[in-house]
Amino acid sequence: MLEGIKIEVYKANQELAKNGLVTLRWGNISAKDENTGYIVIKPRRTASALLRPDDLIVCDMDGKILEGTHAPTSDLFTHLEIYKAFPQVMSVAHTHSKWATVFAQAGKSIPNLGTAHADYFKYDIPVTRTMRPEEIAKDYEKNTGRIIADAFTLKDPMTTPAVLVKSHGPFVWGQSIHETVDNAVALEYVAEMAFYTLRLNTDTDMNTYLIEKHVQRKQGGRNEQ
Amino acid sequence: MLEGIKIEVYKANQELAKNGLVTLRWGNISAKDENTGYIVIKPRRTASALLRPDDLIVCDMDGKILEGTHAPTSDLFTHLEIYKAFPQVMSVAHTHSKWATVFAQAGKSIPNLGTAHADYFKYDIPVTRTMRPEEIAKDYEKNTGRIIADAFTLKDPMTTPAVLVKSHGPFVWGQSIHETVDNAVALEYVAEMAFYTLRLNTDTDMNTYLIEKHVQRKQGGRNEQ
Amino acid sequence: MLEGIKIEVYKANQELAKNGLVTLRWGNISAKDENTGYIVIKPRRTASALLRPDDLIVCDMDGKILEGTHAPTSDLFTHLEIYKAFPQVMSVAHTHSKWATVFAQAGKSIPNLGTAHADYFKYDIPVTRTMRPEEIAKDYEKNTGRIIADAFTLKDPMTTPAVLVKSHGPFVWGQSIHETVDNAVALEYVAEMAFYTLRLNTDTDMNTYLIEKHVQRKQGGRNEQ
Amino acid sequence: MLEGIKIEVYKANQELAKNGLVTLRWGNISAKDENTGYIVIKPRRTASALLRPDDLIVCDMDGKILEGTHAPTSDLFTHLEIYKAFPQVMSVAHTHSKWATVFAQAGKSIPNLGTAHADYFKYDIPVTRTMRPEEIAKDYEKNTGRIIADAFTLKDPMTTPAVLVKSHGPFVWGQSIHETVDNAVALEYVAEMAFYTLRLNTDTDMNTYLIEKHVQRKQGGRNEQ
Numbered sequence: 001m002l003e004g005i006k007i008e009v010y011k012a013n014q015e016l017a018k019n020g021l022v023t024l025r026w027g028n029i030s031a032k033d034e035n036t037g038y039i040v041i042k043p044r045r046t047a048s049a050l051l052r053p054d055d056l057i058v059c060d061m062d063g064k065i066l067e068g069t070h071a072p073t074s075d076l077f078t079h080l081e082i083y084k085a086f087p088q089v090m091s092v093a094h095t096h097s098k099w100a101t102v103f104a105q106a107g108k109s110i111p112n113l114g115t116a117h118a119d120y121f122k123y124d125i126p127v128t129r130t131m132r133p134e135e136i137a138k139d140y141e142k143n144t145g146r147i148i149a150d151a152f153t154l155k156d157p158m159t160t161p162a163v164l165v166k167s168h169g170p171f172v173w174g175q176s177i178h179e180t181v182d183n184a185v186a187l188e189y190v191a192e193m194a195f196y197t198l199r200l201n202t203d204t205d206m207n208t209y210l211i212e213k214h215v216q217r218k219q220g221g222r223n224e225q
Numbered sequence: 226m227l228e229g230i231k232i233e234v235y236k237a238n239q240e241l242a243k244n245g246l247v248t249l250r251w252g253n254i255s256a257k258d259e260n261t262g263y264i265v266i267k268p269r270r271t272a273s274a275l276l277r278p279d280d281l282i283v284c285d286m287d288g289k290i291l292e293g294t295h296a297p298t299s300d301l302f303t304h305l306e307i308y309k310a311f312p313q314v315m316s317v318a319h320t321h322s323k324w325a326t327v328f329a330q331a332g333k334s335i336p337n338l339g340t341a342h343a344d345y346f347k348y349d350i351p352v353t354r355t356m357r358p359e360e361i362a363k364d365y366e367k368n369t370g371r372i373i374a375d376a377f378t379l380k381d382p383m384t385t386p387a388v389l390v391k392s393h394g395p396f397v398w399g400q401s402i403h404e405t406v407d408n409a410v411a412l413e414y415v416a417e418m419a420f421y422t423l424r425l426n427t428d429t430d431m432n433t434y435l436i437e438k439h440v441q442r443k444q445g446g447r448n449e450q
Numbered sequence: 451m452l453e454g455i456k457i458e459v460y461k462a463n464q465e466l467a468k469n470g471l472v473t474l475r476w477g478n479i480s481a482k483d484e485n486t487g488y489i490v491i492k493p494r495r496t497a498s499a500l501l502r503p504d505d506l507i508v509c510d511m512d513g514k515i516l517e518g519t520h521a522p523t524s525d526l527f528t529h530l531e532i533y534k535a536f537p538q539v540m541s542v543a544h545t546h547s548k549w550a551t552v553f554a555q556a557g558k559s560i561p562n563l564g565t566a567h568a569d570y571f572k573y574d575i576p577v578t579r580t581m582r583p584e585e586i587a588k589d590y591e592k593n594t595g596r597i598i599a600d601a602f603t604l605k606d607p608m609t610t611p612a613v614l615v616k617s618h619g620p621f622v623w624g625q626s627i628h629e630t631v632d633n634a635v636a637l638e639y640v641a642e643m644a645f646y647t648l649r650l651n652t653d654t655d656m657n658t659y660l661i662e663k664h665v666q667r668k669q670g671g672r673n674e675q
Numbered sequence: 676m677l678e679g680i681k682i683e684v685y686k687a688n689q690e691l692a693k694n695g696l697v698t699l700r701w702g703n704i705s706a707k708d709e710n711t712g713y714i715v716i717k718p719r720r721t722a723s724a725l726l727r728p729d730d731l732i733v734c735d736m737d738g739k740i741l742e743g744t745h746a747p748t749s750d751l752f753t754h755l756e757i758y759k760a761f762p763q764v765m766s767v768a769h770t771h772s773k774w775a776t777v778f779a780q781a782g783k784s785i786p787n788l789g790t791a792h793a794d795y796f797k798y799d800i801p802v803t804r805t806m807r808p809e810e811i812a813k814d815y816e817k818n819t820g821r822i823i824a825d826a827f828t829l830k831d832p833m834t835t836p837a838v839l840v841k842s843h844g845p846f847v848w849g850q851s852i853h854e855t856v857d858n859a860v861a862l863e864y865v866a867e868m869a870f871y872t873l874r875l876n877t878d879t880d881m882n883t884y885l886i887e888k889h890v891q892r893k894q895g896g897r898n899e900q
Contacts, residue, residue: 023639024632026566074667096566102643105564106651114330115393116251116321136659167656168565182249189248193327195646196420201331206392209361217299339780340843341701341771407699414698418777421870426781431842434811442749473864474857476791524892546791552868555789556876586884617881618790645871 001058001067005031005040008177010053012093013042015181021097021188028073029093031177032083037061041079043070074141081145082173086157089173091180096169099191103127104164110190113197113206118214120186122159126151128166144168159215162187226283226292230256230265233402235278237318238267240406246322246413253298254318256402257308262286266304268295299366306370307398311382314398316405321394324416328352329389335415338422338431343439345411347384351376353391369393384440387412451508451517455481455490458627460503462543463492465631471547471638478523479543481627482533487511491529493520524591531595532623536607539623541630546619549641553577554614560640563647563656568664570636572609576601578616594618609665612637676733676742680706680715683852685728687768688717690856696772696863703748704768706852707758712736716754718745749816756820757848761832764848766855771844774866778802779839785865788872788881793889795861797834801826803841819843834890837862 012029016022030041040056057068063080065072079092103110103125110125112118128147135143148163148171161183162172172187174180197204237254241247255266265281282293288305290297304317328335328350335350337343353372360368373388373396386408387397397412399405422429462479466472480491490506507518513530515522529542553560553575560575562568578597585593598613598621611633612622622637624630647654687704691697705716715731732743738755740747754767778785778800785800787793803822810818823838823846836858837847847862849855872879 024635096639098639098643099646101564101566102646102650105643105647105656106654108650113392114326116326130657131660133659136657136663140663167563167660185249189321189323193323193330195650196324196327197330199424199649200327200333200420204331206330207355207361209358210356210392213361213365338842339776341776410699414771414773418773418780421774421777422780424874425777425783425870429781431780432805432811434808435806435842438811438815474860546864548864548868549871551789551791552871552875555868555872555881556879558875580882581885583884586882586888590888617788617885645875649874 002033002036002038002040003053005033005177006053006056009040009042009056010051012091012177012181013051016093016095016184019181019185019188021095021184023096027093027095027097028075028079029091029177029180030076030079031091032089034090038066039076039079039083041076042073043068044073046070075144077139077141078145078148078171081142082148082171085145085149086152086173088158088175089161090175091173091177093172093180093184094169095172095184095188097184097188097191099195100125100162100164100170100187101168102195103191104169105167107166109164110187110194111198112211113194113204114190115210115214116186116193117190118206118211119218120183120190121162122211122215123155125160125162125164125170125187125191126155127164130166227258227261227263227265228278230258230402231278231281234265234267234281235276237316237402237406238276241318241320241409244406244410244413246320246409248321252318252320253300253304254316254402254405255301255304256316256405257314259315263291264301264304264308266301267298268293269298271295300369302364302366303370303373303396306367307373307396310370310374311377311398313383313400314386315400316398316402318397318405318409319394320397320409320413322409322413322416324420325350325387325389325395325412326393327420328416329394330392332391334389335412335419336423337436338419338429339415340435340439341411341418342415343431343436344443345408345415346387347436347440348380350385350387350389350395350412350416351380352389355391452483452486452488452490453503455483455627456503456506459490459492459506460501462541462627462631463501466543466545466634469631469635469638471545471634473546477543477545477547478525478529479541479627479630480526480529481541482539484540488516489526489529489533491526492523493518494523496520525594527589527591528595528598528621531592532598532621535595535599536602536623538608538625539611540625541623541627543622543630543634544619545622545634545638547634547638547641549645550575550612550614550620550637551618552645553641554619555617557616559614560637560644561648562661563644563654564640565660565664566636566643567640568656568661569668570633570640571612572661572665573605575610575612575614575620575637575641576605577614580616677708677711677713677715678728680708680852681728681731684715684717684731685726687766687852687856688726691768691770691859694856694860694863696770696859698771702768702770703750703754704766704852704855705751705754706766706855707764709765713741714751714754714758716751717748718743719748721745750819752814752816753820753823753846756817757823757846760820760824761827761848763833763850764836765850766848766852768847768855768859769844770847770859770863772859772863772866774870775800775837775839775845775862776843777870778866779844780842782841784839785862785869786873787886788869788879789865790885790889791861791868792865793881793886794893795858795865796837797886797890798830800835800837800839800845800862800866801830802839805841 025047028042057072058066082092109127128151172184174183234256250272253267282297283291307317334352353376397409475497478492507522508516532542559577578601622634624633684706700722703717732747733741757767784802803826847859
């Protein structure tokens with residue numbers, strides 16, 4: 001079932017690892033089939049390097065497993081909440097990529113300090129609120145997805161397709177698997193640059209006209225250099 | 226047309242990527258043919274890894290496309306302004322290399338703190354002024370080239386062949402394609418070292434006699450070690 | 451003798467190097483055979499890249515060499531003290547991996563600031579006390595093992611399977627060779643992130659409920675993503 | 676002439692590059708033949724990646740070329756001064772390796788903060804004094820060697836086989852080519868760790884007993900792990 005998407009998700013997992021965003025077994029990517037609305041996602045406890053397309057799991061939006069012999073990643077219910085909250089999202093990735101996770105651990109959003117950021121993300125990358133004890137105790141992964149949705153009540157999730165889960169790490173999405181991988185790579189790159197930019201100049205800021213220009217330039221194709 | 230230059234520009238694109246200066250599709254390099262004055266440049270939306278010599282575009286100094294089936298990079302008009310302002314320049318590269326971009330985002334020039342810098346760049350690497358709203362709204366890429374030229378009204382662009390466009394990233398040039406790639410690699414390396422040098426010692430400074438010596442030593446060949 | 455374990459230890463040495471945790475000849479890993487209680491460990495003065503399974507040494511818990519033509523690593527007696535103090539430990543690794551060593555040199559423990567840490571280590575990674583002159587003068591390596599054991603008098607060494615030897619570097623352990631390599635990789639990764647997190651936000655802290663959740667989630671399999 | 680040494684110096688040049696210590700054409704290594712006292716050194720303007728054993732130059736201690744069709748590296752006279760000042764030195768390397776150069780540019784010595792440092796270098800790595808204008812104007816490279824020798828008037832150059840030339844970069848040496856490459860790799864590694872250690876704890880210090888222990892342990896073999 002959904003063999004084409006499985007191969008794409010499989011390749012995207014390799015891409016995340018190849019771009020240095022995944023260490024050990026930390027990280028997973030999923031995609032939504034536009035016809036059935038089913039989700040293809042990585043099984044639990046599998047290093048990306050060992051994953052094969054047949055190992056991928058197909059489930060519905062309630063998390064019911066439709067195909068696959070392994071258990072899905074424990075982050076499945078976070079992915080599902082993101083798909084439910086943001087209907088335009090066709091793919092979701094979760095990594096512990098270093099610099100995005102540093103901002104997540106610090107509980108700080110990633111400020112938009114340059115055109116590289118604006119080419120992919122219109123606003124600062126938001127950080128979720130602290131989870132309440134009862135949200136952690138029960139339905140932890142689902143509640144992680146809900147606080148992600150909460151972080152976008154005032155923002156369009158498609159113009160700024162990433163979030164930092166506090167004390168945890170980034171989730172990234174896009175309108176395609178390919179775009180989601182690109183957004184994950186771009187997020188890590190702009191996070192690192194933002195960190196060092198703030199060390200050099202705590203007062204630096206980006207011209208809002210310049211942000212608008214680069215957000216517009218990407219229409220019809222991301223970062224058209 | 227200009228097949229030899231196309232192969233060189235093609236290879237230079239690979240070199241930029243191999244040296245870690247290009248991520249995703251961020252970055253481009255062009256060259257000027259000394260006989261015709263035509264420019265060879267990368268098409269838009271092409272990862273360096275996918276580029277082939279035949280994909281390159283030939284245009285004249287006004288940006289009129291003479292050969293090529295793709296649209297040129299949106300940065301074409303910035304490249305053209307640099308060629309117009311600095312007639313000795315035979316090649317231009319634009320990257321979002323990490324450390325040079327950090328200085329660009331911080332709006333800070335890269336100070337000349339060591340012989341590695343002086344072997345390639347006589348002065349601090351300047352940062353352009355903030356663009357005005359009307360410069361961003363219309364002819365943005367052309368105006369980016371103009372503020373680059375403005376940054377060199379008091380400096381010889383050939384002894385310090387690089388600039389940081391504020392909130393954006395570096396542009397680098399040279400008297401040949403090979404020299405331009407070298408300058409882009411050197412810029413990133415000295416930017417990183419300058420960043421950390423300032424963290425260790427905010428008062429550090431380089432002997433101007435030593436700068437002169439290394440600027441002279443490179444006559445007849447860059448960094449003759 | 452113990453050929454199967456030798457091959458595993460040999461491969462684990464390669465894994466440490468491949469993950470960037472070992473430079474030059476700095477680093478070694480050992481394993482305990484559950485039947486005999488014998489230890490398999492790396493010989494002295496051998497770069498991991500040159501090591502072959504047959505070069506590995508077998509000794510008993512008193513350090514008596516049972517097999518092997520080379521001398522064992524000088525760190526052997528530190529490994530043995532860890533096995534004696536923590537009976538559940540089946541494998542021990544010592545590296546000078548960069549970020550863990552930075553914390554060791556600074557004499558600072560690595561704080562638990564995110565789920566990536568909690569997935570592998572329940573508590574902060576402790577740092578040993580300063581060694582006394584007489585502990586350095588005689589039985590230095592054995593005493594290094596003893597101050598490691600001292601650092602766990604109030605902590606379960608299996609829920610936080612790593613320590614920083616002050617002014618020196620990390621020792622890491624686990625219930626298997628594979629788990630020990632994973633713990634060494636995870637330690638270095640969380641050490642780097644902790645360093646930068648503290649630079650961004652010196653007051654950051656992790657919800658203890660979240661730590662407990664991730665410590666529990668790993669039961670039955672580490673970091674089940 | 677000296678074909679065996681040429682092959683070793685050739686390989687050592689590759690090793691420096693492979694260990695990330697050499698970028699572009701920055702860096703060179705030489706060796707002294709114990710029978711003739713002749714020096715084998717890299718030619719000028721050659722990237723390590725392009726160098727072949729036959730390209731290497733043989734000269735005497737006065738810099739008179741005995742064999743070789745290329746000009747020697749402009750740093751030749753610095754190498755020669757080091758061989759003259761420190762008779763036990765059999766090989767010298769010069770790089771612009773990043774972290775050692777950061778300390779050189781900051782004009783700061785690299786403090787001995789851990790056993791990794793003490794395993795290779797007994798004392799802090801010294802930084803040379805500022806050169807006087809007349810030392811730069813005439814015989815610059817020779818004078819660079821002289822201020823290196825000056826930095827060791829109170830220190831044994833063999834127990835601390837490296838120096839930082841202020842505003843420039845490191846020179847490293849050893850009793851063999853192999854040892855010199857190891858020292859260059861170790862220098863860069865301990866420089867980076869010292870930088871970050873000081874960021875975490877500006878008051879950190881290493882037990883002098885521990886330094887002595889590790890200096891002694893290396894007798895008969897460097898870092899006998």
